[in-house]
Amino acid sequence: MSVTPEHNPLLELSPQNLRAHAAEALTRARARSVVLTDAVDDEDLVRQHSKLMSPLVWDLAHIGSQEELWLVRDVGGREPLRPDIDDLYDAFQHARADRPALPLLGPAEARAYVREVREKAFDVLETAPLEGSRLTESAFAFGMITQHEQQHDETMLATHQLRKGEPVLHAPEPPASAGRLPAEVFVPAGRFTMGTTAEPWALDNERPAHEIDVPAYFLDTGAVTCGAYVEFLESGGYDERRFWSEPGWAYRHDHGITAPRFWHREPSGWWRTRFGVHEPVPVNEPVVHVSYYEAEAYAAWAGKRLPTEAEWEKAARHDPATGRSRRFPWGDEEPTAEHANLGQRHLRAAEAGAYPAGASPLGVHQLIGDVWEWTSTDFHGYPGFAAFPYREYSEVFFGPDHKVLRGGSFGTDSAAIRGTFRNWDYPIRRQIFSGFRCARDPRPGEVS
Numbered sequence: 128m129s130v131t132p133e134h135n136p137l138l139e140l141s142p143q144n145l146r147a148h149a150a151e152a153l154t155r156a157r158a159r160s161v162v163l164t165d166a167v168d169d170e171d172l173v174r175q176h177s178k179l180m181s182p183l184v185w186d187l188a189h190i191g192s193q194e195e196l197w198l199v200r201d202v203g204g205r206e207p208l209r210p211d212i213d214d215l216y217d218a219f220q221h222a223r224a225d226r227p228a229l230p231l232l233g234p235a236e237a238r239a240y241v242r243e244v245r246e247k248a249f250d251v252l253e254t255a256p257l258e259g260s261r262l263t264e265s266a267f268a269f270g271m272i273t274q275h276e277q278q279h280d281e282t283m284l285a286t287h288q289l290r291k292g293e294p295v296l297h298a299p300e301p302p303a304s305a306g307r308l309p310a311e312v313f314v315p316a317g318r319f320t321m322g323t324t325a326e327p328w329a330l331d332n333e334r335p336a337h338e339i340d341v342p343a344y345f346l347d348t349g350a351v352t353c354g355a356y357v358e359f360l361e362s363g364g365y366d367e368r369r370f371w372s373e374p375g376w377a378y379r380h381d382h383g384i385t386a387p388r389f390w391h392r393e394p395s396g397w398w399r400t401r402f403g404v405h406e407p408v409p410v411n412e413p414v415v416h417v418s419y420y421e422a423e424a425y426a427a428w429a430g431k432r433l434p435t436e437a438e439w440e441k442a443a444r445h446d447p448a449t450g451r452s453r454r455f456p457w458g459d460e461e462p463t464a465e466h467a468n469l470g471q472r473h474l475r476a477a478e479a480g481a482y483p484a485g486a487s488p489l490g491v492h493q494l495i496g497d498v499w500e501w502t503s504t505d506f507h508g509y510p511g512f513a514a515f516p517y518r519e520y521s522e523v524f525f526g527p528d529h530k531v532l533r534g535g536s537f538g539t540d541s542a543a544i545r546g547t548f549r550n551w552d553y554p555i556r557r558q559i560f561s562g563f564r565c566a567r568d569p570r571p572g573e574v575s
Contacts, residue, residue, distance in 0.1 A: 135325050135326055135327060135454065135459070136459060136460070136461075137265060137326075137327050137328070138265065138325065138327060142257050145257055145265065145266050146252055146253070146257070146266070148266075149252060149266040149269040149270065149273070150249065150252060152269070152270065152273040152542045153245070153248070153249075153252075153269065153272070153273050153276075155540070155542070156273050156276040156277050156280065156540065156542065157241075157245060157276070159277070159280045159470075159471060159540070160187060160190060160241075160276060160279075160280055160283070162296075162471075163183070163280060163283045163284065163287065163296075164183055164184075164187050164234075164238075164283070166287070166295040166296055167183070167290075167295055169233075169234045171183070171290065171292075172184040172187075172234045173227070173231070173233070173234065174227075174290075175224075175226070175227045176286055176289045176290040176291070177286070177289040177558065178223065178224040179223065179289070179558050180223060180282070180285065180286045180289060180558070181223050181226045181282075181286075182226060182227055182231070183283055183286055184231060184232070184233070184234055184237050185216070185226050185229075185231055186279045186282060186283050186286075187237045187238070187241060188212070188215075188216055188231065188232045188237040188240060188241070189216040189218065189279065190241060190275070190276045190279050191237070191240050191241035191244045191245075192209070192212060192213065192215075192216035193216075193272065193275055194241075194244050194245070194248055194272050194275075194276070195207070195208055195209070195244045195247075195248075196213070197262075197268050197271065197272055197516075198244075198247075198248040198251055198252075198268060198269065198272055199244060199247045199248055199251060201262065201268070202251055202255050202262055202263060202268050203247065203248075203250070203251030203255065205247060205251070208240070208243060208244060208247070209240060212232065215229050215230070215231060219519060248269075248272075252266075252269060261515060261516070262516060264327070265327035265328070266327075266328075267327060267328060268516075270327065270328030270542070271328070271330070271516075273328075273542050273543075274328065274330070274542060274543040277539070277540040277542055277543040278543055280471070280538075280540065281536070281538040281539055281540075281543075281560075284296075284471060284538040284560075285538070285558050285559060285560065287402060288389070288401070288402055288558070289558060290403075292403060293403055294402055294403035294404055295402075295403070296402050296474060297474075298471065298472065298473050298474045299472075299473060300473065300475075301468050301472075301473040301475060301476070301477035301478075301481060301537070302477060302481045302482070303478055303481060304411060304477075304478040304479055304480035304481050305480050305481065305482075305483045306480050306483075307480065308348040308349050308479055308480045308492055309348050309490070310347065310348060311345045311346060311347050311348055311567075312345065312346055312347075312348050312442070312489050312490050312491050313343070313344075313345055313489075313569075313574065314341075314343065314344050314345070314346055314438070314441060314442055314489060315343055315447070316340075316341065316342050316343040317340070317341065318338050318339065318340045318341075319338070319339065319341065319440075319441045319444070319445040319452055320336050320337070320338060320339075320444075320445075320451065320452040321336070321337055321338075321339045321437055321440050321441070321444075321452070321509070321547075322334060322335060322336045322337055322509050322547055323335075323336050323545075323547045324336040326454070326545065326547060328542075329545070329547060329548075330520060330521065330548075331512065331513065331514055331515045331516075331520060331521055331522075332506075332508060332509070332512070332520075332521040332522075332549050333509075333547040333548060333549060334509065334511075334512070334513075335509060335510075335511045335512075336452075337509055337510055337511065339437050341437050341438060341441050342568075343568075343569055343574060344434070344438055344566050344567065344568060344569070345566060345567050345568075345569065346434060346438065346439075346442050346491060346564065346565075346566045347431075347564035347565045347566070348479075348490065348491055348492055349413070349479035349480065349492050349493055349564065350413035350414075350476075350479070350493060350497060350498055350500060350562045350563065350564045351413065351414055351422075351425060351562065351563055351564060351565065352410060352411055352412060352413055352414065352479055353397075353408045353409055353410050353411075353412055353413070353414045354410030354411060355414075356387070356414040356417075356425060357397055357408065357410070359424075359425050359428050359429075360386060360397070362428070364424060364425065364428045365379065365384070365385050365386070365424075367428070369427075370424040370425075370427040370428045371420065371423075371424045371427075372420065372423060372424075374420070374554070375419075375420030375421075375423055375424060375554075378418070378420050378554075378555055379420065379421075379424075384418075384421070387399075387414055387415070387416045387417045387421065387557070388416040388417075388557040388558065389401065389416055390408060390416075395407070396408070401474070401475060402474055409475075409478075411478040411479060412475065412476045412477070412478055412479075413476045413479070413493075413497050413498045413562040414498075414562050414563075415476055415498050415536075415560055415561065415562050416557050416558065416559075416560070416561065417557060417561060417562060417563070418554060418555050418556060418557045418561070419433075419501045419530045419554035419555075419556075419561075420554055420555065421557075422501045422561075422562075422563035423501075423503075425563075425565075426563070426565045429565055430567070431565035431566060431567040432503065432565065432566055432567060433501055433502060433503040433563060433565065433566065434502055434503065434564070434565070434566035435502060435503050435504050435566075436502040436503075436504035436531045436533065436549070437504070438502075438566055439494070439500065439502050439533045439534070440533070440546065440547070442487055442489060442491045442494065443455075443456050443487055443491070443494040443495070443533070443534070443546045444456070444487075444546040444547075445488070445489075446488045447488060447489070448488065452546070453488075453546060454545055454546055454547075455485075455495060455545060455546050456485060456486060456487035456488075456491065456494050456495060456546065457484060457485050457486065457487070461541060462485075462495060462496070462541040462544075465482070465484045465485070466482060466484055466485040466495070466496075467482055467485045467493070467495040467496035467497075467535075467541075468481070468482065468493070468496040468497045468537045469495070469496045469535060469537065469539055469540060469541050469544065470539070470540045470541055471537065471538055471540075472537070473537055474537070475537060476497040476498050476536070476537055476560075476562070477493070477496075477497055477537075479492065479493070480492060481493070482496070494533075494534050494546075495534050495535055495544060495546070496534070496535055496536065496537060496539065496544075497534075497536060497537055497562070498534075498536050498537075498560055498561060498562030498563075499532040499533070499534060499535065499536050499539075499550055499559060499560055499561045499562065500532060500533050500534045500561075500562060500563050500564055501530060501532055501561060501562075501563040502530065502531045502532065502533055503530070504530065504531045505526065505527045505529065505530065505531070506521075506524055506525055506526070506529040506530065506531050506549070506551040507525050507526070508521075508522065508525055521549075521551075524551055528553065529551040529552060529553060530551065530552065530553075530554050531549055531550070531551050532550040532551065532552060532559075532561060533548070533549065533550065535548070535550075536559075536560035536561075537560065538560050539560075
């Protein structure tokens with residue numbers, strides 16, 4: 128089975144430029160961590176704002192602990208800085224709900240620790256050979272730690288959404304829509320290359336590249352908007368058992384779910400709370416903070432379904448003109464502010480049609496950024512999957528308990544997203560920046 132060759136600009140960098148690229152990525156991640164933790168006082172840093180989340184100070188020290196383990200100790204072969212806290216910041220040792228009771232580093236101590244770790248990590252970056260092992264080849268370990276920190280930054284951003292009080296984070300508004308989009312796009316049947324072998328910083332569950340055949344389907348041009356979702360609400364969609372799967376209906380019923388998280392009804396209409404701001408629900412933005420079950424029910428109400436992971440990736444990456452798969456919908460170049468709403472540049476999703484430069488060759492919009500998109504696929508390994516550098520990154524989560532999300536959100540950094548990147552979570556999750564778009568099969572005689 129042949130696989131279309133991939134192209135990645137990172138592979139063309141000299142060792143000196145590769146070190147500079149890794150240093151810039153690490154620095155950008157740390158700057159964001161500082162913004163998220165400096166925005167609140169020490170009392171807020173140590174408070175657990177929701178049992179679904181860790182205290183912000185735990186995330187900060189955990190970022191430093193993982194950096195010490197992988198870059199300072201493993202790649203650099205340096206003496207441990209704080210071996211006494213390894214267990215405290217092992218995410219598998221302690222559930223999030225239990226972490227506030229642990230003897231955690233205080234805010235000042237955590238900040239000092241991550242600074243010291245970063246100084247030593249930069250020393251390692253200056254001298255480590257960027258070849259000879261899978262961890263160091265193309266600076267993979269540095270890219271892995273960059274992505275880890277950015278992933279925790281997005282988790283901390285979700286914690287900010289859950290905290291009570293006045294707004295402490297601020298950002299400019301995203302661009303407005305450049306124009307009305309067609310409702311859906313037709314994706315012809317055929318094979319395409321899914322996953323990656325050439326992406327140097329791709330994580331194990333994205334590998335290897337493999338050919339997959341996908342039947343023809345239609346896909347929404349943009350993510351489902353709040354306005355469209357209100358129609359589902361107002362039509363009684365949350366009370367119609369026939370739209371919900373059995374576990375979805377049980378979840379909705381047992382937890383009294385009646386609308387997306389952070390929404391509530393007022394006499395004037397639907398309102399939401401967003402990072403401490405109380406505002407009317409914006410009809411043209413993608414709906415966010417919905418579970419897989421809610422997305423699945425909406426799709427059934429609309430006479431559609433959620434796309435499979437393969438359908439999502441084909442729409443995002445396949446170029447019919449060349450037959451190859453791109454790194455991103457718009458091409459192989461890294462995302463810019465013109466391509467996608469990423470990196471906490473804005474504190475909300477953008478209107479449908481706001482990023483025409485980021486459209487895929489087939490004309491699907493905003494597949495990267497804005498909201499994570501639920502797919503109907505259970506999280507699993509690709510054919511030929513091999514865990515690296517440790518099973519606990521993804522392999523232990525394989526199975527029917529987790530659904531795959533794709534595309535990133537406004538809170539995802541460009542270093543932690545690409546056309547092959549796979550996120551996963553329980554289908555009940557709503558505190559994450561999750562939305563969706565719908566797919567459907569062609570009707571009889573609709574396409575030749």
